[in-house]
Amino acid sequence: MTIRLTDLGKAVLETEYAVRGPIVARAGELEKHGREIIYCNIGNPQSLGQKALTWNRQILALCEYPALLDLAPGTFPTDVVETAKAILAGTRHGLGAYSESRGVRFIREAVAEFILERDHIGVDPDAIFLTDGASKGVQTILRLLLSGPQDGIMVPIPQYPLYSATITLYEGRMVPYYLDEANGWKLSRPMLEASLAQAKAEGTRVKAICVINPGNPTGAVLDEANIAMVIDFAKAHGLSILADEVYQENIYLPGDEFVSFAKVLHQVEAKEVSLFSFHSCSKGFLGECGVRGGYFEYRHVPEDVAAQILKLQSVSLCANLAGQVATYAMVRPPKPGMPSHARYAAEKGAILETLKQRAILLAEGLNRIEGISCNEIAGAMYAFPSITLPAGRTDFDYAMALLEATGICVVPGSGFGQAEGTAHFRTTILPPTDKIQKVVDALGEFHRNFR
Amino acid sequence: MTIRLTDLGKAVLETEYAVRGPIVARAGELEKHGREIIYCNIGNPQSLGQKALTWNRQILALCEYPALLDLAPGTFPTDVVETAKAILAGTRHGLGAYSESRGVRFIREAVAEFILERDHIGVDPDAIFLTDGASKGVQTILRLLLSGPQDGIMVPIPQYPLYSATITLYEGRMVPYYLDEANGWKLSRPMLEASLAQAKAEGTRVKAICVINPGNPTGAVLDEANIAMVIDFAKAHGLSILADEVYQENIYLPGDEFVSFAKVLHQVEAKEVSLFSFHSCSKGFLGECGVRGGYFEYRHVPEDVAAQILKLQSVSLCANLAGQVATYAMVRPPKPGMPSHARYAAEKGAILETLKQRAILLAEGLNRIEGISCNEIAGAMYAFPSITLPAGRTDFDYAMALLEATGICVVPGSGFGQAEGTAHFRTTILPPTDKIQKVVDALGEFHRNFR
Numbered sequence: 079m080t081i082r083l084t085d086l087g088k089a090v091l092e093t094e095y096a097v098r099g100p101i102v103a104r105a106g107e108l109e110k111h112g113r114e115i116i117y118c119n120i121g122n123p124q125s126l127g128q129k130a131l132t133w134n135r136q137i138l139a140l141c142e143y144p145a146l147l148d149l150a151p152g153t154f155p156t157d158v159v160e161t162a163k164a165i166l167a168g169t170r171h172g173l174g175a176y177s178e179s180r181g182v183r184f185i186r187e188a189v190a191e192f193i194l195e196r197d198h199i200g201v202d203p204d205a206i207f208l209t210d211g212a213s214k215g216v217q218t219i220l221r222l223l224l225s226g227p228q229d230g231i232m233v234p235i236p237q238y239p240l241y242s243a244t245i246t247l248y249e250g251r252m253v254p255y256y257l258d259e260a261n262g263w264k265l266s267r268p269m270l271e272a273s274l275a276q277a278k279a280e281g282t283r284v285k286a287i288c289v290i291n292p293g294n295p296t297g298a299v300l301d302e303a304n305i306a307m308v309i310d311f312a313k314a315h316g317l318s319i320l321a322d323e324v325y326q327e328n329i330y331l332p333g334d335e336f337v338s339f340a341k342v343l344h345q346v347e348a349k350e351v352s353l354f355s356f357h358s359c360s361k362g363f364l365g366e367c368g369v370r371g372g373y374f375e376y377r378h379v380p381e382d383v384a385a386q387i388l389k390l391q392s393v394s395l396c397a398n399l400a401g402q403v404a405t406y407a408m409v410r411p412p413k414p415g416m417p418s419h420a421r422y423a424a425e426k427g428a429i430l431e432t433l434k435q436r437a438i439l440l441a442e443g444l445n446r447i448e449g450i451s452c453n454e455i456a457g458a459m460y461a462f463p464s465i466t467l468p469a470g471r472t473d474f475d476y477a478m479a480l481l482e483a484t485g486i487c488v489v490p491g492s493g494f495g496q497a498e499g500t501a502h503f504r505t506t507i508l509p510p511t512d513k514i515q516k517v518v519d520a521l522g523e524f525h526r527n528f529r
Numbered sequence: 530m531t532i533r534l535t536d537l538g539k540a541v542l543e544t545e546y547a548v549r550g551p552i553v554a555r556a557g558e559l560e561k562h563g564r565e566i567i568y569c570n571i572g573n574p575q576s577l578g579q580k581a582l583t584w585n586r587q588i589l590a591l592c593e594y595p596a597l598l599d600l601a602p603g604t605f606p607t608d609v610v611e612t613a614k615a616i617l618a619g620t621r622h623g624l625g626a627y628s629e630s631r632g633v634r635f636i637r638e639a640v641a642e643f644i645l646e647r648d649h650i651g652v653d654p655d656a657i658f659l660t661d662g663a664s665k666g667v668q669t670i671l672r673l674l675l676s677g678p679q680d681g682i683m684v685p686i687p688q689y690p691l692y693s694a695t696i697t698l699y700e701g702r703m704v705p706y707y708l709d710e711a712n713g714w715k716l717s718r719p720m721l722e723a724s725l726a727q728a729k730a731e732g733t734r735v736k737a738i739c740v741i742n743p744g745n746p747t748g749a750v751l752d753e754a755n756i757a758m759v760i761d762f763a764k765a766h767g768l769s770i771l772a773d774e775v776y777q778e779n780i781y782l783p784g785d786e787f788v789s790f791a792k793v794l795h796q797v798e799a800k801e802v803s804l805f806s807f808h809s810c811s812k813g814f815l816g817e818c819g820v821r822g823g824y825f826e827y828r829h830v831p832e833d834v835a836a837q838i839l840k841l842q843s844v845s846l847c848a849n850l851a852g853q854v855a856t857y858a859m860v861r862p863p864k865p866g867m868p869s870h871a872r873y874a875a876e877k878g879a880i881l882e883t884l885k886q887r888a889i890l891l892a893e894g895l896n897r898i899e900g901i902s903c904n905e906i907a908g909a910m911y912a913f914p915s916i917t918l919p920a921g922r923t924d925f926d927y928a929m930a931l932l933e934a935t936g937i938c939v940v941p942g943s944g945f946g947q948a949e950g951t952a953h954f955r956t957t958i959l960p961p962t963d964k965i966q967k968v969v970d971a972l973g974e975f976h977r978n979f980r
Contacts, residue, residue, distance in 0.1 A: 080769045081803040083833040085736065087676030090837055098630055098843035106629075124625035132596075139594035142851075143586040150601035169819075174575035176811075176818040178557075179549055210661055210821070213845060221698070225538030243844045247672070285536065318531045352532040360627075367627040368620075368850035370661070382534040386541055392549035393694045394664060399819035400593075400851035 096493020123365030181208025192409035215374035224250035236494035263296035292457025327362030371401030443518030547944020574816030632659025643860035666825035675701035687945035714747035743908025778813030822852030894969030
């Protein structure tokens, strides 16, 4: 055949994405043969029974088929009707036309107001791009930053493999910096400096540092001081920052709160540090993964570079309009006093409460198993426990054997990166609460046998 | 700032996408200042008043918010209700969960049946990938094929600039082959051979040939013999084929019909030629550009390469689910006898009839202008007339001056490529019929003055 494996490039061949790798493929096969699989490999809440928020879906339905306003009067709350009408007017041509490359301006203005309310700082709607989920935004910015094979991007270890996969695909260098497992997976300045120094010694031109906050897969939540430290580090070394903040609503410990990089950047007045921040409809309490909605916003980016971002985005025309609408619904929830507010608050509260319970249940359960040790799950949707393995066995072996023995599908720690000599796996906290206990019990039994 | 233009790579800087380039940016400015702009730069039918098909939107609304089945009983025709229920069952988790990386299998099976009915040949649903519009599919396959800076892809001139932009971004070489304007923009074997020979002489390793049928921007429709010639050429030289068939429903001349590359490949039994075919919800009579739905299918691709395609797709998780649903609605229209059939047929017929009228009106009108010459518009959605220019003026100058003088926004031929010494522009045929005459009149007057 005219296309052969040997013709493909190194970049393609070396790209890895463990979240949907061979273990997940094997799970699919087992499922085809009638096996019950508990998919803990991917943060896909609605596949495990989480319901979509009514607010989102009512707005989406009306925007898709505005004739419903006349055909089914009284079916939708008045605030949904008004919101859908406003969005449709904002799009000018409905959901069937390409929008501007950046996304519908009316929706970008709503995102700007959301950020203003959250951070008390303004943002130019033209510095916001609506994207098909956060992943596409991250890929655009990495494409922008990587100018040649000597360019490197600092990525936390463990990391979400979108970063390693995209850097490999764009033929840049991943510069790992380690998160401190013994210290709740926090970042430390010495570890950042050590990582950068080593990269420089290897001839890498480091362009940027990625931070995932709350952390995936670690669940760590950064405080203001930690963020200020990263910004100071970036400033000292002339790096740009990619802040992956898609789990900003997923904070579980009392006293913790989400602080955005944008807010701290503003406070410390680091005007020379370029920042790209990412958000998504897929996580938080919405869990609208299938809609592929999200945005990125940037700060301190010169106009000529901004023009290049716009150009890159324009080749892909625009993000899908349903995703843009879902982004609007995310940043503009019903306010107290509006007809949809009570239902929205109840749905949101129930989901977040459930996630919190599961985070506690799972971490406690894992820690009761001898040979498994798990940090508190402070945020996001995952546990990344450390496991002790018999000599000669890898965490890949472990995850595959776990799948075969129990039907539980997790991702080996090697897919995210881990300190030399350690082994982990990542599991989501998403199975229904009654199943979490089952998962923990099955894991415990499996782990004893595997050792 | 930590990101500067001088840090960006050649690939990013050199990428060009004229369909949304500086002339369109200028149009946006003029519009902000109250000027009426007629956007003829992009195939975006619903932005120019084309209505979405009711079938599509009813299905989408129900899938987004299935509670409507109970809340608004009797609002939707029974076939829409059944279709939406079948799709929802097929997705298993509704529109809010990531699907498999290839897309929902139930929808891929429907695409496979659509191809079977169209071409009378079978296709494996696992060789079909649902994508965010055809563009994303093209980008995935070009990423796969381009393994290094010496790799080249044959692209027609004039071409749709997605190809040139993506090849530049992936640092491959565009190998132009000229379409024969004097012969209705058809492909000719000698022109293909000449192009390939020159590329080889320059040290380019040519991997594939792209064909756009019906042509964008040319509007040419290839017949079976022409397609068989391309396949024979690909076979003789070990090339893969990318068949961009997004305009397959846009055929305007009596006697012409769309013939797929897949069908001819099967007929001539060219089992060594790897083929990638692309389709989209954005064009045809649907014009659902905003939904970002589409698919690609491949033939004669070895399993190890297919695994690489799946891996690349998995990094992006999956195409948006609303787009996947729209793809289902596209490949599974209501059949005669079903409640929605009459309305669907009427809406479809009216749109296609209108497009046909506009294609004739526009080509005839352009040909009446002295100094403008336009081939018959046999298919797709564009005219690409040749224009004579005063010495020293470019087609970019022409398009910019046209915009300033008349508010008509077209794209200069240089954005698509054209034979040395010729000048063109691309305009869509999409403005409402009463505006087409105005466009032609305004163009005529402008052209006389510009000369």
